Amino acid sequence: xxxxxxxxxxxxxxxxxxxxxxxxxxxxxxxxxxxxxxxxxxxxxxxxxxxxxxxxxxxxxxxxxxxxxxxxxxxxxxxxxxxxxxxxxxxxxxxxxxxxxxxxxxxxxxx
Amino acid sequence: xxxxxxxxxxxxxxxxxxxxxxxxxxxxxxxxxxxxxxxxxxxxxxxxxxxxxxxxxxxxxxxxxxxxxxxxxxxxxxxxxxxxxxxxxxxxxxxxxxxxxxxxxxxxxxxxxxxxxxxxxxxxxxxxxxxxxxxxxxxxxxxxxxxxxxxxxxxxxxxxxxxxxxxxxxxxxxxxxxxxxxxxxxxxxxxxxxxxxxxxxxxxxxxxxxxxxxxxxxxxxxxxxxxxxxxxxxxxxxxxxxxxxxxxxxxxxxxxxxxxxxxxxxxxxxxxxxxxxxxxxxxxxxxxxxxxxxxxxxxxxxxxxxxxxxxxxxxxxxxxxxxxxxxxxxxxxxxxxxxxxxxxxxxxxxxxxxxxxxxxxxxxxxxxxxxxxxxxxxxxxxxxxxxxxxxxxxxxxxxxxxxxxxxxxxxxxxxxxxxxxxxx
Numbered sequence: 001x002x003x004x005x006x007x008x009x010x011x012x013x014x015x016x017x018x019x020x021x022x023x024x025x026x027x028x029x030x031x032x033x034x035x036x037x038x039x040x041x042x043x044x045x046x047x048x049x050x051x052x053x054x055x056x057x058x059x060x061x062x063x064x065x066x067x068x069x070x071x072x073x074x075x076x077x078x079x080x081x082x083x084x085x086x087x088x089x090x091x092x093x094x095x096x097x098x099x100x101x102x103x104x105x106x107x108x109x110x111x
Numbered sequence: 112x113x114x115x116x117x118x119x120x121x122x123x124x125x126x127x128x129x130x131x132x133x134x135x136x137x138x139x140x141x142x143x144x145x146x147x148x149x150x151x152x153x154x155x156x157x158x159x160x161x162x163x164x165x166x167x168x169x170x171x172x173x174x175x176x177x178x179x180x181x182x183x184x185x186x187x188x189x190x191x192x193x194x195x196x197x198x199x200x201x202x203x204x205x206x207x208x209x210x211x212x213x214x215x216x217x218x219x220x221x222x223x224x225x226x227x228x229x230x231x232x233x234x235x236x237x238x239x240x241x242x243x244x245x246x247x248x249x250x251x252x253x254x255x256x257x258x259x260x261x262x263x264x265x266x267x268x269x270x271x272x273x274x275x276x277x278x279x280x281x282x283x284x285x286x287x288x289x290x291x292x293x294x295x296x297x298x299x300x301x302x303x304x305x306x307x308x309x310x311x312x313x314x315x316x317x318x319x320x321x322x323x324x325x326x327x328x329x330x331x332x333x334x335x336x337x338x339x340x341x342x343x344x345x346x347x348x349x350x351x352x353x354x355x356x357x358x359x360x361x362x363x364x365x366x367x368x369x370x371x372x373x374x375x376x377x378x379x380x381x382x383x384x385x386x387x388x389x390x391x392x393x394x395x396x397x398x399x400x401x402x403x404x405x406x407x408x409x410x411x412x413x414x415x416x417x418x419x420x421x422x423x424x425x426x427x428x429x430x431x432x433x434x435x436x437x438x439x440x441x442x443x444x445x446x447x448x449x450x451x452x453x454x455x456x457x458x459x460x461x462x463x464x465x466x467x468x469x470x471x472x473x474x475x476x477x478x479x480x481x482x483x484x485x486x487x488x489x490x491x492x493x494x495x496x497x498x499x500x501x502x503x504x505x506x507x508x509x510x511x512x513x514x515x516x517x518x519x520x521x522x523x524x525x526x527x528x529x530x531x532x533x534x535x
């Protein structure tokens with residue numbers, strides 16, 4: 001069993017309240033499904049859309065991330081899977097994929 | 112924790128109302144963006160954290176914070192609500208003023224204020240209904256178009272025009288002014304009545320959508336009644352007619368998913384609780400002795416709701432109520448319903464006479480149930496041929512598959528009855 005981090009990029013910004021509620025409910029259902037299957041190692045955190053970016057030895061501080069909305073990481077979780085193939089399969093249920101977003105699946109380096 | 116069905120939809124109107132009060136009516140679009148952002152955040156945060164204990168309060172607090180962000184950012188570039196403007200300009204007064212502006216006492220009347228604002232006298236009732244669905248009930252243009260069986264382009268135009276009118280008004284409707292409330296209340300009642308009827312009689316085939324529209328109308332009417340100046344006998348009568356009619360909705364679709372008329376409905380499927388509420392509203396509406404068209408419609412619905420069967424129905428009373436309704440608010444549809452009641456009281460031939468006697472039947476003849484009523488009466492008189500013709504006309508005018516199926520079935524019954532070619 002190995003651990004994988006899912007980085008969720010993109011967000012659903014348009015849609016009626018009814019659609020937004022449905023979208024949330026799909027997320028909640030997916031998280032619940034992962035947890036019920038014993039795959040959710042760490043439920044992670046949602047991230048706010050804005051923050052600061054510090055760069056270089058001169059430690060320049062900029063407002064960030066200033067990427068396009070579809071590239072901004074909106075949250076992360078850690079799942080357990082047999083291998084990367086299974087981790088990728090599990091990620092396919094993520095509702096962010098239905099709204100133009102993406103899931104980055106990264107094995108956690110253990111040693 | 113599970114979310115209540117339609118919670119986002121139901122919170123939308125109050126939140127838009129609150130933010131618009133702070134930003135000013137001219138910033139309606141900006142207010143909607145802020146509320147939208149609050150919903151986005153809920154959808155992003157709640158999967159991780161779970162639904163908060165009080166989701167409505169969470170949403171409003173998030174909208175408040177988003178509004179504060181906008182004010183900090185755009186304070187110098189835009190003008191905001193004139194009544195708050197001075198306080199919004201200063202960094203030190205900004206936060207406490209916003210805190211108060213979103214306090215429980217301040218947001219209490221926001222939905223009501225928006226409801227009255229949507230019923231602007233410059234807007235046609237249809238535009239008011241579309242605007243209510245959009246601003247108060249959070250329906251998107253596409254959802255309104257699908258619910259009202261119209262095109263998104265047509266609805267978009269209606270909603271955009273309505274919002275322009277709203278944005279141009281210097282401020283939102285003032286709910287603290289009794290004279291203004293009384294003068295605009297009838298328009299609000301009418302818009303809610305139309306909204307309910309779109310659900311109850313509209314062309315949409317999906318009973319779920321129709322139920323949604325009826326529910327929204329009832330929800331807004333209940334909010335209207337919470338305000339002492341709006342709790343008039345007329346508005347109580349409106350609430351009564353909604354409850355008493357909506358009580359029959361569950362029986363309009365039978366076990367096999369087909370339309371079922373009042374004559375065949377399984378009355379045990381009627382919603383007893385709604386009937387009870389409707390009867391209480393009807394009682395409250397009796398104060399003051401003034402009789403409106405809503406009183407009459409509610410009274411008619413109450414006769415049906417309390418009758419055990421079609422035979423048990425007091426048709427004499429129904430006819431006399433329709434007579435009064437024809438005097439107060441004559442329309443071809445009322446005349447048709449009156450004719451149907453007369454047929455129950457005096458027999459099908461009298462019903463046909465009454466239908467034939469309807470003046471101004473022009474538009475009525477494109478209404479499928481006009482032909483269906485004639486078909487039923489001919490069928491009862493055992494005149495198969497005209498009955499068939501009428502049901503065919505009805506089927507040709509059907510507005511959706513459910514109606515078409517219903518008329519086709521009636522046609523088959525005539526065939527069976529006459530032992531004709533359709534007989535099994």
